[in-house]
Amino acid sequence: MPVLFDDALPILIEVLNEWGGESFVEMGTVLRDATGRLSFFAHERPPVSAPSETGASASIESPLAHDELDLDPLGRRIVDRLGAYARKDRPVVYPTDDGASPLLTSRERTPVRVGEQFCYLIDRRIVGTGWLAEPVAAATSGPRRLVFASLKGGVGRSTALSVTAADLARRGRNVLVIDLDLEAPGLGHLLLEGGRLPDYGVVDFLVEDGVGGVGNDLLHRFVGTSQLTSSSGGVVDVMPAIGRKSEDRPENILAKLSRAMIEDMTETGTVSVGQQVSSMINRIVAQGSYDAVLIDSRAGLAELAAPAVIGLGATVLLFGTAQTQTIEGYRALFAALQLLAQRDAAQGRSAEWRLALRPVYAKASLNTETADWFRDEIYELYSEYLYDAELEDVTGAQFVPLRFTQQDASAPHAPLIVPFNPAFVDFDPSRQPTQLTEAFYEQSFRPFLDAIDRFLEPAPPEPQN
């Protein structure tokens, strides 16, 4: 049975453990390269002799030419056990080797639990680097940001966003809506009817940003004013994914899209897509006097979901229906976030960004069994991946770990609820403006809107600890 991806790291840790014990593993760092192959950066030489000579017989059978590569016994052992998943040129690297020491103290090192113990892992990726960025805690200044995210479409995410925007405007707040769902844009049409679509959208901004940049004088051409703007209340501005110019030249959309989602090269270094999106939002926000920024995004594991979920300091509403696929989809997301939280913790940060992830139980039914099932599963996801593990010995602990009981209705895991309402099935306020009258949405959305209001409250000043 050849070693495949999922087994590679556990097997490496097993070998290292046999060789040097737990602390040898924990003091070192595993580097996983872009293909997935592993090398181990040790903090010191392991004990001289091999623990047992089972490895010796393996190397006799093995056709690999170890001598040619000049590997030490541990290196040979790793290559034997990991097969294709070992970096054959350097399965194990010692502090005296070139380029070894920066890695051992790198901020990228992430603690990963493997079986009963931990190791540090640096995961080099070509695609998906956005998920390795350091998450951003909620900003204390500027308008609050709310990301409306879901794994799949059809869960009422855009509807909820439109209703929220309409309701905020009705109550006198100015709202900026940004469509980051670049691969399936839709908000532009929903919220900008008739001639309201601006010339350009997010895709154009990201493309131009990497070429000649977008000047301030041009920014107003990326934003349209929605029909949701209330003459007796607030403004709803919308930055669509694509603008009118793209509609004139649809053949360019895919070509632009692929260029929008790449790092920009500048004289001072590279700028990640996340950073580009973040500064784009900052620049647009600076153009108006907004009270809230609503962002539409996927929460899938795709590249562009990452900045929305962890890079904007936003409250992230994770929409989902009460189905197993929702739970399993969020499990993959949360398991990735757990690693980021563990990296934060290892570097002495409290990872407060975890508190900004809020589930939304979409299309909720009146069936309490289903609702209870969903709440149980969601709580377990939060408890297993996002909340702090319990210390076995809590005596003398000077801080309260970030943990919540399931019944705590104010805890992050407590879902916001949008009940199923067939009236919203063909939601399209641009064709049926009555769908955004207050009477129409009030009954289904009021509890949800009240919860949103609490997220939009200005942050209380953090007491110094």
Place this chain on the structure above:
Amino acid sequence: MNYDSIPFTDIRRAIAEFQLASRVEPNATILPEEVFLPVGHRGVLDLRRQLVVGNRGMGKSFWTHALGNKDIRDKLAGHYRFPELKSTEVRIGFNGSEKKQVFAPTVDELAEIRQLSIGNPDLIWKALLLRIAEDMLGKKFDTLAATIGTLLQRPSLYSEMLSQLDDQLSQKREHLLVVFDALDRLAQDWGTIRELTRALLRLAIGLQSFQSIRTKIFMRVDLFSDREIFRFQDSSKIKNDHVSLVWQPEELYGLVLFEILRSPDGNSALKMLAAQTDATAALPINGEDSRLHMNEQRRLVHAVAGEFMGSSKKRGLVYTWVPLHLSDAADTCSPRTFLTAWKEAAKRVPAPTDRAIDHLGLLDGVRSASRSRLNELYEDYEWIRPSLEALKRQFVPMTRDQLFQLWEDGRVILAIESSTHGEVFKTPAGLTDNPGPEALLEAMKAVAVIDERSNGKINVPDIYRVEAGILRKGGVAVPKRH
């Protein structure tokens, strides 16, 4: 807010000196000024509702005594708006006492009498009620044993005498209430307890045809969830309108404030604090629950103990955090457990200066209250100990299969069965019928130690889990060395 003038040490001392008896003894005396009156317990005093169900420490024995005290009854009648309580005569029918009483048989007497009643447990309770009726009618009454003999000869005497009493009471707009408590002490074995309890419930249902005579039966949660006890015709007539003794968070806080007010120093300090926080409405003066003033209560509690369970709101509000962490699987917490948490919190040093206690104290307090709560349960239900110990160092939530496997590996069912010589506190009722993990799980759920979630997973609420050394799966963690 600036509370410079508040003597927090007085409040702190009052909390540290909470008097906590581990249980209410069968013949204890309770004074009217010791009684706190939770709004949610109003149903207990409704004469129509004869069955009251509660877990250990929720107040079954407390209410038995409170009802038996004329002064308290008058207070209750006013507070809970049940004027008929003022003209109600209360007699104890059974309370597990060892000491001889006029009507209630002692545990030993009951065992003897059972031999005489020749497989007809209904006669025992009818004879008991008959004697009380005779007494109230000013007639001479015989011993319980002799009365059973009389009833065997003349079964109709029971309804004759009770009808006569009922008419007399109704005319005078008076009532008779016979209170039963500690049913788990009716006998040594489950078979007899079930038989006697069933007979008692039948008697209570029979009383519904009278106008002014009622029982009040206080029953433990495990008996209430025992299907055998309710396996008789018409059992739904008494089961359907039963009253559950539970405590809401605001009632628990009301009790804490009430206990502080009972201490002379604490009283004036708390009143000053309440005045400064505009929360005077939250003070349970005279024991009267102030559930209508939750905002004021929360403000006052936060002024006493701080607002957050840490440096900021993100760790949770003290007001909601403490009851949540002391809640069992039925989402309730016993008053003693709650008071214990506060009492322990007030012992932690160093004491804060700008409030009476702080969140670090409350963390200690919750731990310590959990420990004593679990020990209390072990006293009443010895079988909980091996059932939880088998889960030590395991992770919850777990599946039913995993739980049963752990119980099997730990030989838990065998241990429970072999430890018992028929004593009811050593084995749950259901386990004597169907030895097996299903029955044990049902029993654990009945006493709210284990929770079977809607997603099919088995969970143990924090109050018991942490103390029993059961772990919560996963979470963000870092290596020991870093």
